[in-house]
Amino acid sequence: MTNDEKILIGSHISLKAPDYFLAGAEQAASFNESSFMFYTGAPQNNRRLPTSIMKIKEGTSFCKEHGMDLSTIVVHAPYIINLSNSKNPDVYELGKRFLGSELTRVKDFGLSLLVLHPGSTLGASPEEGIETCASAINEVLDSDNGGVTICLESMAGKGNELGRSLEEISEIVSRIKKQDRIGVCLDTCHLNDAGYDVSDIDSLVKKFDSLIGLDKLKVIHLNDSKNVMGSGKDRHENIGYGTIGFETLSRWAHEKRFSSIPKILETPMVGEKYPYKKEIEMLVSGKYVDGWREKL
Numbered sequence: 001m002t003n004d005e006k007i008l009i010g011s012h013i014s015l016k017a018p019d020y021f022l023a024g025a026e027q028a029a030s031f032n033e034s035s036f037m038f039y040t041g042a043p044q045n046n047r048r049l050p051t052s053i054m055k056i057k058e059g060t061s062f063c064k065e066h067g068m069d070l071s072t073i074v075v076h077a078p079y080i081i082n083l084s085n086s087k088n089p090d091v092y093e094l095g096k097r098f099l100g101s102e103l104t105r106v107k108d109f110g111l112s113l114l115v116l117h118p119g120s121t122l123g124a125s126p127e128e129g130i131e132t133c134a135s136a137i138n139e140v141l142d143s144d145n146g147g148v149t150i151c152l153e154s155m156a157g158k159g160n161e162l163g164r165s166l167e168e169i170s171e172i173v174s175r176i177k178k179q180d181r182i183g184v185c186l187d188t189c190h191l192n193d194a195g196y197d198v199s200d201i202d203s204l205v206k207k208f209d210s211l212i213g214l215d216k217l218k219v220i221h222l223n224d225s226k227n228v229m230g231s232g233k234d235r236h237e238n239i240g241y242g243t244i245g246f247e248t249l250s251r252w253a254h255e256k257r258f259s260s261i262p263k264i265l266e267t268p269m270v271g272e273k274y275p276y277k278k279e280i281e282m283l284v285s286g287k288y289v290d291g292w293r294e295k296l
């Protein structure tokens with residue numbers, strides 16, 4: 001980064017064979033990222049390769065040499081973990097087991113942040129979902145002393161998704177016994193789609209602080225949105241091409257109160273090309289290039 005102000009920013013990266021964590025860190029560095037996020041396996045299934053083959057030692061050295069602070073690198077839990085439903089006990093039990101093993105895997109990488117979607121209530125009331133989700137997290141944390149923080153992500157509110165409001169997130173967080181093990185991930189696209197005005201950072205921060213406490217904000221997903229505020233949709237868009245727009249997203253990137261929080265892009269690929277290097281360059285410099293996607 002050429003600015004004197006160092007911005008903690010990165011993107012979603014896939015760990016690919018044969019170099020996995022090392023390859024991920026190299027790719028992040030090639031996009032000028034100071035942090036990044038990855039899944040330890042496919043997001044939609046529970047097959048996982050042993051972490052022992054994932055070049056963790058080599059990746060860790062690479063991160064250190066390139067000024068990436070391991071405490072800001074994020075793992076995303078797979079979507080199949082659904083802890084908010086009491087209707088399907090098999091899914092619930094699998095979710096708890098899987099969350100427990102993901103916590104161990106994050107620890108294997110020497111990392112400390114795991115983003116988790118609260119899940120879907122499958123039609124139960126939000127109150128029931130909140131109880132179910134919190135008790136599952138408490139149960140998993142009861143038998144885990146690894147120190148990894150579970151960061152509950154705010155959701156857009158599709159279908160029966162739990163966590164569409166800061167109030168719902170706050171209700172889950174407040175029920176967690178090990179308070180030092182629970183945090184929150186805010187996604188600008190999800191907030192917008194859930195009906196929050198993300199251009200008003202002050203109001204959002206104030207609301208978050210009074211409901212949850214700003215110290216609980218651990219990760220930000222920085223995405224534009226394909227849909228209008230309150231659409232309840234959840235479709236990410238490239239920076240500057242959506243309804244949130246570059247100016248607002250650039251303010252999120254530079255916001256002083258978020259300076260120690262990793263800001264992770266999960267924007268769509270542009271054909272076969274990665275958008276992240278260009279998006280990060282624009283967000284860091286604060287200068288938008290009209291039509292950048294067409295010129296990529």
Ligand SMILES: [Zn+2]
Pocket residue numbers: 076115117153
């Ligand atoms: Zn997510």
